[in-house]
Amino acid sequence: MSASTAAIALLPAAVPTASPLGGLAEWFSRPGTLSGPGGIPTRLVEHLAYTGLTLAIALVIAVPIGLYVGHTGRGRVAVIAGSGMLRALPTLGMVTLFILLSGTLGIMPPIWALVLLAVPPLLAGIAAGISAVNPGVVDGARAMGLTESQVLFTVEVPNALPVLMGALRLAVLQVIATVAIVSIINLGGLGRYLIDGIAVRDYPQVFGGAVIIAALAIVVDAVLAMVQRIAVSPGLRTNTGGTP
Numbered sequence: 212m213s214a215s216t217a218a219i220a221l222l223p224a225a226v227p228t229a230s231p232l233g234g235l236a237e238w239f240s241r242p243g244t245l246s247g248p249g250g251i252p253t254r255l256v257e258h259l260a261y262t263g264l265t266l267a268i269a270l271v272i273a274v275p276i277g278l279y280v281g282h283t284g285r286g287r288v289a290v291i292a293g294s295g296m297l298r299a300l301p302t303l304g305m306v307t308l309f310i311l312l313s314g315t316l317g318i319m320p321p322i323w324a325l326v327l328l329a330v331p332p333l334l335a336g337i338a339a340g341i342s343a344v345n346p347g348v349v350d351g352a353r354a355m356g357l358t359e360s361q362v363l364f365t366v367e368v369p370n371a372l373p374v375l376m377g378a379l380r381l382a383v384l385q386v387i388a389t390v391a392i393v394s395i396i397n398l399g400g401l402g403r404y405l406i407d408g409i410a411v412r413d414y415p416q417v418f419g420g421a422v423i424i425a426a427l428a429i430v431v432d433a434v435l436a437m438v439q440r441i442a443v444s445p446g447l448r449t450n451t452g453g454t455p
Contacts, residue, residue: 234414234415234418235415235418235419235422237415238413238415238416238418238419239419244419249403251401251423253399254399254400254401254403254404255401255423255427257399257400257401258387258390258391258399258400258401258402258424258427261318261321261322261325261390261398261399261400262383262386262387262390264322265322265325265326265329265386265390266329266382266383266386268322268326269326269329269330269333269382270333272326272330272334273329273330273333273334273337274333274337276290276334276337276338277290277333277334277335277336277337277338277341278337278341278363278368280338280341280342281337281338281339281340281341281342281367281371282341282342282359282362282363282367284342287338287342290334290335290338291335293331293334294330294331294332294334294335295331297327297328297330297331298331300327302324302325302327302328302389302392302393303324303392303393303395303396305323305324305327306320306321306324306393306396307396308324309321309323309324310396316396316397317397318398320396321393321396321398324393325386325389325390325393328385328386328389329382329385329386332378332381332382332385333378333379333382335378336374336375336377336378336379336381336382337371337375337378339374340371340372340373340374340375340378341363341367341368341371343371343374344366344367344370344371345370348366348370349362349366349367352365352366369444372439372442372443373439373443376435376438376439376442376443377439379435380432380435380436380439383431383432383435384428384431384432387424387427387428387431388424388428390402391405391420391424394406401420401423401424401427402420402424403420404416404417404419404420404421404423405417405420405421405424408420
């Protein structure tokens with residue numbers, strides 16, 4: 212569920228019909244919107260910090276498992292089944308479970324719930340990308356005397372890079388959107404504008420928060436697309452039909 216979709220779903224039925232753009236301009240003109248502890252720069256840094264921490268943990272989990280499964284073919288069925296199961300878990304429900312298990316309302320219960328959200332696309336994408344590399348290329352590398360680790364990191368990973376970057380982009384966008392939703396559990400970030408605005412029926416704040424989150428997702432995806440263009444050779448982009 213995206214942050215903007217969740218915000219709309221949570222809104223009461225009687226939403227004022229004033230111009231959304233006018234309300235947005237009014238919210239941006241408020242003294243505390245662009246500065247201070249609740250200002251956009253502070254909330255943006257918090258949001259990116261939560262996203263970065265989540266992705267760092269998820270990558271530590273998903274990368275070695277995905278590389279192993281993709282390279283050896285072992286455990287592929289378990290990875291597919293496990294990824295599907297994790298995708299079906301409700302994030303807010305998992306936040307509640309981790310809070311009960313830890314007995315605290317600190318930052319880590321929602322972070323662990325977000326990790327469960329980020330791992331499936333990373334794990335499935337890495338395993339699928341490595342296993343999809345042309346077997347002839349892999350066999351040729353082995354025939355040249357390369358070790359299995361050399362085959363993996365000098366042949367398979369570079370050839371699978373378009374798929375790997377696609378998995379990373381998907382995971383990043385999912386986390387950016389969902390960090391806003393779990394802000395309801397004692398968390399900062401841009402989601403505070405949605406949660407706090409709904410609580411006091413401050414609809415310009417809700418709309419503004421949704422716009423900023425959507426803009427952040429678009430900008431981050433554009434940056435990752437640029438990184439993908441730089442990292443992936445033109446030949447691989449053409450052969451795989453990767454994002455230009």
